[in-house]
Amino acid sequence: xxxxxxxxxxxxxAPLLEVSGLRTxxxxxxxxxxxxxxxxxxxxxxxxxxxxxxxxGSGKSVTIRSLLRLLPRTASILGGEARLAGIDLIGASDxxxxxxxxxxxxxxxxxxxxxxxxxxxxxxxxxxxxxxHGLCSRGExxxxxxxxxxxxxxxxxxxRARMYPFQLSGGMxxxxxxxxxxxxxxxxxxxxxxxxxxxxxxxxxxxxxxxxIKDRGTGLIMVTHDxxxxxxxxxxxxxxxxGKVVESGRIDAVLDSPREPYTRMLLEATLEVGDxxxxxxxxxxxxxxxxxxxxxxxxxxxxxxxGQTHAVRDVSLAxxxxxxxxxxxxxGSGKSxxxxxxxxxxxxxxxxxLLDGQDVHGEESRLQRRRMQMVFxxxxxxxxxxxxxxxxxxxxxxxxxIGTTGERTERAAELLRLVGLSPDDARRxxxxxxxxxxxxxxxxxxxxxxxxxxVCDEPTSALDVSIxxxxxxxxGEIQERLGVAYxxxxxxxxxxxxxxxxxAVMKDGAIVERGERRAIFGDPQHPYTxxxxxxxxxxRGSRMPxxxxx
Amino acid sequence: MAFxxxxxxxxxxxxxxxxxxxxxxxxxxxxxxxxxxxxxxxxHLLGTDTLGRDILSxxxxxxxxxxxxAFAAEVIxxxxxxxVGLLAGYRGGRADGILMAATDIMYAFPTYxxxxxxxxxxxxxxxxxMAAIAxxxxxxxxxxxxxxxxTLKRRDYVEAARSMDAQGPTIAMRYILPNALGPLLVTTSFxxxxxxxxxxxxxxxxxxxSDMPSWGAMIxxxxxxxxxxxxxxxSPAIAFAVTLLAFTWIGDGIRDAFDITSExxx
Numbered sequence: 001x002x003x004x005x006x007x008x009x010x011x012x013x014a015p016l017l018e019v020s021g022l023r024t025x026x027x028x029x030x031x032x033x034x035x036x037x038x039x040x041x042x043x044x045x046x047x048x049x050x051x052x053x054x055x056x057g058s059g060k061s062v063t064i065r066s067l068l069r070l071l072p073r074t075a076s077i078l079g080g081e082a083r084l085a086g087i088d089l090i091g092a093s094d095x096x097x098x099x100x101x102x103x104x105x106x107x108x109x110x111x112x113x114x115x116x117x118x119x120x121x122x123x124x125x126x127x128x129x130x131x132x133h134g135l136c137s138r139g140e141x142x143x144x145x146x147x148x149x150x151x152x153x154x155x156x157x158x159x160r161a162r163m164y165p166f167q168l169s170g171g172m173x174x175x176x177x178x179x180x181x182x183x184x185x186x187x188x189x190x191x192x193x194x195x196x197x198x199x200x201x202x203x204x205x206x207x208x209x210x211x212x213i214k215d216r217g218t219g220l221i222m223v224t225h226d227x228x229x230x231x232x233x234x235x236x237x238x239x240x241x242x243g244k245v246v247e248s249g250r251i252d253a254v255l256d257s258p259r260e261p262y263t264r265m266l267l268e269a270t271l272e273v274g275d276x277x278x279x280x281x282x283x284x285x286x287x288x289x290x291x292x293x294x295x296x297x298x299x300x301x302x303x304x305x306x307g308q309t310h311a312v313r314d315v316s317l318a319x320x321x322x323x324x325x326x327x328x329x330x331x332g333s334g335k336s337x338x339x340x341x342x343x344x345x346x347x348x349x350x351x352x353x354l355l356d357g358q359d360v361h362g363e364e365s366r367l368q369r370r371r372m373q374m375v376f377x378x379x380x381x382x383x384x385x386x387x388x389x390x391x392x393x394x395x396x397x398x399x400x401x402i403g404t405t406g407e408r409t410e411r412a413a414e415l416l417r418l419v420g421l422s423p424d425d426a427r428r429x430x431x432x433x434x435x436x437x438x439x440x441x442x443x444x445x446x447x448x449x450x451x452x453x454x455v456c457d458e459p460t461s462a463l464d465v466s467i468x469x470x471x472x473x474x475x476g477e478i479q480e481r482l483g484v485a486y487x488x489x490x491x492x493x494x495x496x497x498x499x500x501x502x503x504a505v506m507k508d509g510a511i512v513e514r515g516e517r518r519a520i521f522g523d524p525q526h527p528y529t530x531x532x533x534x535x536x537x538x539x540r541g542s543r544m545p546x547x548x549x550x
Numbered sequence: 551m552a553f554x555x556x557x558x559x560x561x562x563x564x565x566x567x568x569x570x571x572x573x574x575x576x577x578x579x580x581x582x583x584x585x586x587x588x589x590x591x592x593x594h595l596l597g598t599d600t601l602g603r604d605i606l607s608x609x610x611x612x613x614x615x616x617x618x619x620a621f622a623a624e625v626i627x628x629x630x631x632x633x634v635g636l637l638a639g640y641r642g643g644r645a646d647g648i649l650m651a652a653t654d655i656m657y658a659f660p661t662y663x664x665x666x667x668x669x670x671x672x673x674x675x676x677x678x679x680m681a682a683i684a685x686x687x688x689x690x691x692x693x694x695x696x697x698x699x700x701t702l703k704r705r706d707y708v709e710a711a712r713s714m715d716a717q718g719p720t721i722a723m724r725y726i727l728p729n730a731l732g733p734l735l736v737t738t739s740f741x742x743x744x745x746x747x748x749x750x751x752x753x754x755x756x757x758x759x760s761d762m763p764s765w766g767a768m769i770x771x772x773x774x775x776x777x778x779x780x781x782x783x784x785s786p787a788i789a790f791a792v793t794l795l796a797f798t799w800i801g802d803g804i805r806d807a808f809d810i811t812s813e814x815x816x
Contacts, residue, residue: 399714
């Protein structure tokens, strides 16, 4: 590998980044061409931040990868121009481009665990980013790696520099990757969903850090599906759909008065905390009934070679028939473990789960357990890949030998209609459906044995906002028609507010606050609930975060 | 390549099945007066050996032996591997520890040494040669299945099945096993030519099946007369090479079909 020191010709007068008519296509297996990015044009000045927003498959990630030509081999740039401070990125030789990547442009990826080399300590990876480009000696590089780790807010940078990526927490890894992106002091930082994998409280810290980098005069492009993140942080926005730029402009203008129907749809589908509170309370309050499902003082510790994790501490819950209990918390708070204890997938160390007064974990529990079903986060992963949609839906009936084959086929057709699909879809395989449709199939499967309780573990977290809205509508409709009770687990406060009658907030395995939905969102008591609500980035209206208003 | 190979193998398999119809002579039939006839002799297309036996006929029947041993050995080793791999991978814990310790012990034992043992005890029969190949084969496949099962059992759909109250055997057989078969098919398709090679190798060492014609034995004999009667080694060697190549290319084709990282998928 040549480490030529010949400088790339930089024109300081030219705009930081100028892209016009960019087109990128993928070669299809049938020999055809799929145009993933079609005629994208934008401009970015120093110290400015541009958000590229859109749903999955809109071409936003391919756009930024095209700029650095970090594309899979099946993809090729079909046309257009991209100039970084005068350097032609599309026509540049591989050698020039290698000097641009990392030195003039830093990249931040969504998943730091995968983007960092797991076998090299973080500090050395940072230093290599410098020595690779021949920017300084090894000793200097090591010193600068430690300084930069400190700059991005990693405490004890000297100790942390010697650690491997897996030894750092998720937030710290993401900071380490940002440190790697900025260590060579690039003109432009490109971030692809930099906070999507992070908890809201950590997300706020990472965004503050990126804002600081921007203030130093670095240009920033952020690809995100989260309009709140885009608004908090960026000056301009490109809204993309199916490879094309639908709308662009100043972010406040676009989000406050969108001109295009697609942007409007995107905004309407975006759930925000406060949307529900604004609507007047229902005129008729449902009569309060005895709880259907009760969890009493659940406690669970996982033991492994690395030590033990007290995942759930003394958690008690009650869900009334036909109502929804929302369980919110950040990753690692133990909310998924609670779901699995309730479902009987894990045995609690102490405490019990009662359904209609009968212990779910007891000897005669199997009949009881059938009355509870579960919907998972990843719809594709939770469906059997070698079974058709119909066979997936009726599998639980077949396992329990309920009905004849004909009756089960009939039931599958009925359930497919209930979840908004066609009975003909029963013959297709899971991979032939979109993510939203897969989740509908997963919901149909959960409803097959006519359960009284549905445990939904992050049911919409893997889906686009417009699909999320549809799935939540569907869940609401089903509850109204069938009277199923929901235990809804989510890290997304807006989803929980929209769906729940009661809410419980979890932190470090324990419930820190619980109450009626309106009480939790309107008048939170626990400081942690405050912290969660304050970390929310509003999409519509004021640009100021909630904390600043209060 | 895989496609052509498939036709070659199909043809060879047909020849093996209908060997008595294809072969012009029996395997032990001797043509006195025409010993060591060269290739192209009238009545003996590929010539005869030192005893005047027709080489083409012996090739055809020899392939039948090789195929029979290879397939029988593969069926046994796959079945053993499935049971061991599923149990070890799904149950984990102590079952896994014990089964994998046994597998490792077998793994450390050289195939040929085991063959020598079996042949010494049970004689140079079809069964002892097949058993020797099967015993050598199941070990790697059991490890492969175990690894597959260990990944698959953490999949969401397995947890979904558990939430529908499916029990262990159902989960293992209905949900995990069908999804673990892809890689197994690939290794099995490579294991068949390996088994044919092992059989030939055992014959070459004089440990092969004594009462059936074998390519290894033919090559072994051909080596001794290589300078005076080269036709005795040429035909079996070419047949051997073509067969192995065809099987290996089919294996390549199957592997590519299962390879999700292959580029054509996008």
